Amino acid sequence: xxxxxxxxxxxxxxxxxxxxxxxxxxxxxxxxxxxxxxxxxxxxxxxxxxxxxxxxxxxxxxxxxxxxxxxxxxxxxxxxxxxxxxxxxxxxxxxxxxxxxxxxxxxxxxxxxxxxxxxxxxxxxxxxxxxxxxxxxxxxxxxxxxxxxxxxxxxxxxxxxxxxxxxxxxxxxxxxxxxxxxxxxxxxxxxxxxxxxxxxxxxxxxxxxxxxxxxxxxxxxxxxxxxxxxxxxxxxxxxxxx
Amino acid sequence: xxxxxxxxxxxxxxxxxxxxxxxxxxxxxxxxxxxxxxxxxxxxxxxxxxxxxxxxxxxxxxxxxxxxxxxxxxxxxxxxxxxxxxxxxxxxxxxxxxxxxxxxxxxxxxxxxxxxxxxxxxxxxxxxxxxxxxxxxxxxxxxxxxxxxxxxxxxxxxxxxxxxxxxxxxxxxxxxxx
Amino acid sequence: xxxxxxxxxxxxxxxxxxxxxxxxxxxxxxxxxxxxxxxxxxxxxxxxxxxxxxxxxxxxxxxxxxxxxxxxxxxxxxxxxxxxxxxxxxxxxxxxxxxxxxxxxxxxxxxxxxxxxxxxxxxxxxxxxxxxxxxxxxxxxxxxxxxxxxxxxxxxxxxxxxxxxxxxxxxxxxxxxxxxxxxxxxxxxxxxxxxxxxxxxxxxxxxxxxxxxxxxxxxxxxxxxxxxxxxxxxxxxxxxxxxxxxxxxxxxxxxxxxxxxxxxxxxxxxxxxxxxxxxxxxxxxxxxxxxxxxxxxxxxxxxxxxxxxxxxxxxxxxxxxxxxxxxxxxxxxxxxxxxxxxxxxxxxxxx
Numbered sequence: 001x002x003x004x005x006x007x008x009x010x011x012x013x014x015x016x017x018x019x020x021x022x023x024x025x026x027x028x029x030x031x032x033x034x035x036x037x038x039x040x041x042x043x044x045x046x047x048x049x050x051x052x053x054x055x056x057x058x059x060x061x062x063x064x065x066x067x068x069x070x071x072x073x074x075x076x077x078x079x080x081x082x083x084x085x086x087x088x089x090x091x092x093x094x095x096x097x098x099x100x101x102x103x104x105x106x107x108x109x110x111x112x113x114x115x116x117x118x119x120x121x122x123x124x125x126x127x128x129x130x131x132x133x134x135x136x137x138x139x140x141x142x143x144x145x146x147x148x149x150x151x152x153x154x155x156x157x158x159x160x161x162x163x164x165x166x167x168x169x170x171x172x173x174x175x176x177x178x179x180x181x182x183x184x185x186x187x188x189x190x191x192x193x194x195x196x197x198x199x200x201x202x203x204x205x206x207x208x209x210x211x212x213x214x215x216x217x218x219x220x221x222x223x224x225x226x227x228x229x230x231x232x233x234x235x236x237x238x239x240x241x242x
Numbered sequence: 243x244x245x246x247x248x249x250x251x252x253x254x255x256x257x258x259x260x261x262x263x264x265x266x267x268x269x270x271x272x273x274x275x276x277x278x279x280x281x282x283x284x285x286x287x288x289x290x291x292x293x294x295x296x297x298x299x300x301x302x303x304x305x306x307x308x309x310x311x312x313x314x315x316x317x318x319x320x321x322x323x324x325x326x327x328x329x330x331x332x333x334x335x336x337x338x339x340x341x342x343x344x345x346x347x348x349x350x351x352x353x354x355x356x357x358x359x360x361x362x363x364x365x366x367x368x369x370x371x372x373x374x375x376x377x378x379x380x381x382x383x384x385x386x387x388x389x390x391x392x393x394x395x396x397x398x399x400x401x402x403x404x405x406x407x408x409x410x411x412x413x414x415x416x417x418x419x420x
Numbered sequence: 421x422x423x424x425x426x427x428x429x430x431x432x433x434x435x436x437x438x439x440x441x442x443x444x445x446x447x448x449x450x451x452x453x454x455x456x457x458x459x460x461x462x463x464x465x466x467x468x469x470x471x472x473x474x475x476x477x478x479x480x481x482x483x484x485x486x487x488x489x490x491x492x493x494x495x496x497x498x499x500x501x502x503x504x505x506x507x508x509x510x511x512x513x514x515x516x517x518x519x520x521x522x523x524x525x526x527x528x529x530x531x532x533x534x535x536x537x538x539x540x541x542x543x544x545x546x547x548x549x550x551x552x553x554x555x556x557x558x559x560x561x562x563x564x565x566x567x568x569x570x571x572x573x574x575x576x577x578x579x580x581x582x583x584x585x586x587x588x589x590x591x592x593x594x595x596x597x598x599x600x601x602x603x604x605x606x607x608x609x610x611x612x613x614x615x616x617x618x619x620x621x622x623x624x625x626x627x628x629x630x631x632x633x634x635x636x637x638x639x640x641x642x643x644x645x646x647x648x649x650x651x652x653x654x655x656x657x658x659x660x661x662x663x664x665x666x667x668x669x670x671x672x673x674x675x676x677x678x679x680x681x682x683x684x685x686x687x688x689x690x691x692x693x694x695x696x697x698x699x700x701x702x703x704x705x706x707x708x709x710x711x712x713x714x715x716x717x718x719x720x721x722x723x724x725x726x727x728x729x730x731x732x733x734x735x736x737x738x739x740x741x742x743x744x745x746x747x748x749x750x751x752x753x754x755x756x757x758x759x760x761x762x763x764x765x766x767x768x769x770x771x
Contacts, residue, residue, distance in 0.1 A: 042624035045493070048632075057630045063620040065492045066632040068515050071485035074477065078489030078497070079620065081473045082445055086493075086622050104485070107478040262600070266427050269602040277427070277600040302686025303679070304599045307759055 008032035010041045010061050017055070021221025023178045023211030024053050027120055030184070031091070032060060034192045038199065044087045045079055047072045051093040052126040070101025073108035076115050087198055089116040094133040095125050098160040102134075105160065109204045112169030116194040117206040119161070122213040123232065130216035134158035137235050142216070157235055161208045165242040171203035173241040177210035179229040186238075210236055243298055245382060246306045250291035250323050251315030251336075256369035260313070261292035264373065267383040267391045268296050278304035289319050296382060311380065313372050315355065316340055334376055336368065351375060353417045359410060367410035374414020385415050425602040430592060431456035433567045433603055434526055437574030438498050439464055440607045443524070444472040445490035445497040447483040451505045452538040453594035454528035458500065480505035484512030484525075491521035492631040494619030496578050500526035502594075503544050504535060507552065513587060514553030518633025520648075522581035524574070525559070526590045528597035531755035539755030540594030542678060545732035548589050549707040556645060558652050560588040560659060561706040563677040567601040573704075575608045582614040584655055591706060593728065595679040595757075655708060662710035663702040666692065670699030672770055675737050676726045677703050680758070684726050687763035698767055706733070714740040722746045722770060726763060729753045 007013060011032035018024045035041050044062040048054060050069035057064030067075040072090040080088040097105050097119050108115065124142055125131040131144040135157050139148040149157075161173050172194065176187040187209055194205040210232050212224035219227055247264070251257040261277050268275040274297045280290070293306040311332045314320045317340040324342070327333055332349045335342060338356030353375060359368040377385055389408055396404040428436065435457045438446070446461040458476065465474035473490070477483035483499045490497035501509065506527045516523050529544050531537040546552075548561045560580055564570040570592060577588040620629055635641040663681075665688060667673065676684040681702040691698045701713045714723075719742055725734045730753055738747050750766050752758045 043622040045620050045622065047489075054634060055636070057632065061623075061628055063623050063629050064632075065489070065620055065630070066515075066519070066634055067488070068485055068511055071482065071488075071512070074482040074485035075489035075492070077475065078445065078447065078473070078486035079493050081475065082490050082495050083493050083621065086620075103478055104482050107482065262427070265600060269425055269427050275427075275602065278595065279598055300685075301601075301682075302689075302760065303683040303757075304595060304601075305683075305757055305759075307761070 008036045010035040010044070012059055012061050014059055016059055018052065019213075019215045021212055021214040021224055022052070023120065023122065023209065023213070024056075026178055026184060027091070027118060027209060027211065028056060028059050030188045030191050031089075031118060033188065034195055035062065037192065038195055040087045040195070040199070043085065044089070045083075047076050047088070047090045049090070049092040049096040051096055053091060053093065053120070054127070056091055070096050070099070071104055072096060073101065073104040073113070073115070073117070077108050077111070077113050080113060080115055084114070087116070087195065089118060089195070089198075091118045091120070093120050093126075094123065094135045098134040098158050102160070106164070106167075109164045110167050110169045112171070112203045114198055114201055114203055115205070116198045117204075118191060118194070119206055119208040120211045121208050121236065122211045123157075124213050124216045126213050126216055134160070135236070137231065159236070161206065161241050164206065169204055170206070170242055172197050172205040173208070175208040175210070175236060175238050175241060177228050177233060177238055178212060179210070179225045179233070208236070210238075245296040245311070245380070246309045247294045247296075247311045247313065247376075248291060248306055248309040248323060248326055249294065249313040250289060250319035251369070252318070253288045253290045255290070255315045256366060257290045257315065258292050260369040260373050261294045263388065263391050263395060264294055264382070266395065267388050270387065270391070271383060273298055274301050276301045276304040289322060291319065291323070311376065313376055314340060315368060315372060332379065334372060336372060338368070351379065351418070355414070358413055362406055362409050362413065364406045367407050370407045370410035371414040371417070374411040374416075375418045376414075378415040378418025385411060425604055427600050427602055428567060429456050429598055429600045430564075430567045430570045430596040431528065431598065432460045433571040434500070434574045434590060434592070435460035435464070436605065437571040438524065438578070439468055439472070440605070441496065441575040441578040442613060443496045443498050443578060444468065444470075445487070445495040446472065446499065447475040447477045447486035447490075448500050449477055449480045449483055449505060451480075451502045453530055453540070453597050454500050454502050454526070456598065457526065457528070480508040481512070484509040484516070487523050487525075488512055488516050488519070488521060491516065491523045492519070492620050494616045494621060496522070496582070498524040498526065500528070502528050502530045503532050503541070506544060506547065510547075510553035513559070514551075514555050514557065515633055516587050517553070517557035517559070518555060519631050520585040521587070521631070522585055523587045524577045524581055524590065525587055526592070529591065529593040531753070537755045538594065540596075540679060540728065540757065541753050541755060542593060542680060542728035543732070543753055544591070545706065545727070545729060548591050549709070549736070557648065558586075558707055560584070560586055560655060560708075561591055562588065563591045563704060563706050564596065565678050565681045565702060567596070567599065568603040570596060571603055571605070572608070579608070580659065582616070584651060586651070586655070591678065593679050659705060660708040660710040660712065661704045662713045663704060664699070664713060665702075666699035667701070669697050670721065671697040672722045672724060672767055673699045673701055674724050674726060674763070674767070675701045675703070675733070677706060677733065680726055680728055683758065683760055684763060687760045687767070690760065691764060691767055696767065696771060703733070709736045709740065711740040715742070717742075719744045722748065724748045724750060724767060724770065726750045726758055728757060
């Protein structure tokens with residue numbers, strides 16, 4: 001009997017610690033599948049964030065580094081410049097990439113670093129207890145926006161992908177989402193594009209994934225997917241941004 | 243034997259370069275030398291000074307509290323540094339921009355370095371006229387040796403610059419001996 | 421290499437020393453008084469064979485994380501800054517220490533706190549030796565007192581960093597950084613590159629490597645810290661160094677490092693000419709502090725610590741000497757520099 005579906009070689013046989021309905025498990029697997037498909041496992045170096053996915057390196061079967069919160073793109077810049085023959089990617093949440101790390105993100109993009117960025121946008125800070133993220137929606141309740149995010153007190157959700165698209169150093173940005181199986185497949189294609197761009201030396205590539213966080217959205221896993229489709233996508237439209 | 247020199251002027255007068263060429267020449271003699279700059283936040287104007295210490299022994303601090311020689315290129319620097327020379331030291335002053343009639347044991351040499359430089363065709367070489375004057379008096383290095391250093395440090399492909407600086411040095415030396 | 425002397429500034433000598441030691445990655449940000457260092461790196465890194473990587477980072481904060489990345493994949497990596505910028509780097513330094521990455525960090529100290537001024541100071545001794553970042557870690561801290569020594573110690577620092585998997589800090593000040601002195605250039609013999617099987621190079625032919633400082637499992641972090649402590653103990657035993665002058669018959673010993681030590685040396689020479697029995701201990705490694713230099717000496721010997729701070733190295737001297745020894749202190753800081761004359765005056769007063 002032909003085996004037509006298996007664990008990717010780039011994904012270790014370890015149960016993850018993520019919540020039921022969390023998008024990280026899906027994202028980790030998609031990256032692993034793409035790495036296998038492109039045959040780059042032995043060349044890949046991943047940089048894990050600070051956040052729920054801080055131990056992402058325990059789940060992947062390739063070289064990885066941690067980074068201080070927000071600094072992943074600085075770490076990645078250096079690794080890629082010293083070892084351009086390796087495929088270097090960062091995996092970052094909304095706090096890592098668009099709050100504390102905004103400066104490193106903008107400048108790595110502006111320098112046109114030949115890197116791949118997988119940006120997990122779940123509109124909240126999971127690991128630390130559900131606080132507001134830069135991408136939290138107006139009206140969304142979090143542990144630090146008890147009455148819902150208000151533009152007077154907290155400003156607007158940050159459209160970091162649209163901002164980065166203005167920079168000539170950026171080659172490719174696409175926003176995808178895990179709201180249904182077609183969404184997941186589209187996300188896989190985008191991630192593959194992001195890695196292919198690096199192999200082809202085309203420059204800074206980023207995939208923003210709208211990902212569910214049922215625990216801190218206060219929704220069931222199924223409701224979370226609906227919320228992405230009906231609410232989040234209105235603020236963060238899917239598609240090619242650059 | 244140790245000789246300490248403070249060189250001061252406004253930013254853009256080539257005070258630092260004056261000190262550097264002197265330090266390079268001293269080093270080539272096999273002696274000990276240190277050069278130390280001090281400047282304000284302005285890139286032009288303001289006051290700028292450097293300290294050069296020449297010695298046959300290991301040099302302690304490059305910072306000079308009271309110098310054997312002061313080379314002063316403008317008036318604000320004169321006001322600032324006039325107290326920083328030893329009682330029996332030497333003051334070389336650019337009389338184009340600063341004048342003094344201070345008495346006392348300090349030996350004073352005043353010459354119009356800026357005007358002489360303008361006469362040579364380039365106001366910026368006033369510093370080298372002053373250097374020539376200093377070397378003419380103190381003979382810390384020979385003029386010949388300094389001209390070699392100029393050749394080494396002059397920017398490539400700008401022959402005119404080397405020449406006018408060399409002329410300035412020689413004019414300054416004449417002042418000391420004239 | 422040639423025996424010819426060249427006139428060079430401390431900042432440039434450190435940069436040259438790094439390149440001659442095989443430094444192939446530098447990230448930095450402009451800040452006075454170390455701008456000559458970053459300028460030298462910008463010019464010369466691309467000229468190395470093979471070319472090194474130079475990045476002017478968007479901040480000192482980014483630069484130290486870039487060093488982390490370069491070190492993680494096996495480079496000899498360096499960054500430099502001055503006091504306010506080194507404050508920014510403390511987070512990254514803690515991470516580098518926790519991940520046991522070799523790296524060289526240069527601090528050309530200036531007056532503080534806050535924006536301070538651009539004059540020299542020695543006010544970051546605590547930050548360097550007590551760890552400005554969080555956690556129980558140490559850096560090897562080396563304090564050159566001449567441009568030649570800055571060049572030599574920078575080369576040595578890459579070797580020490582690789583050997584012990586530790587970050588090494590070169591602690592200079594604005595005088596040392598910007599002054600020019602003649603030096604001889606040469607490559608040190610003990611600079612053969614050390615293998616780094618832990619580095620991130622792509623997992624071909626081996627199990628994947630992970631570079632991290634995170635140990636969440638019960639007991640794991642303590643175990644890791646004990647390993648770090650053992651390493652620090654080894655370094656304490658082997659790498660402490662200092663220069664001693666006239667110590668055999670000294671009745672008063674000056675203690676100073678870096679630029680202050682040069683001034684103190686001049687004072688010692690002059691006092692000896694006057695027949696005063698004065699000596700000098702010049703710590704070259706500030707961590708590990710050369711405690712042995714202060715031990716087994718008569719209790720009657722007095723010490724005079726001279727530094728450009730309000731009492732930082734003073735504490736290490738007090739800890740190192742016998743409890744009964746007298747330790748006096750003379751200082752200026754915030755850009756002020758104690759002069760030879762002031763030192764001589766104070767010594768005469770004490771004796």
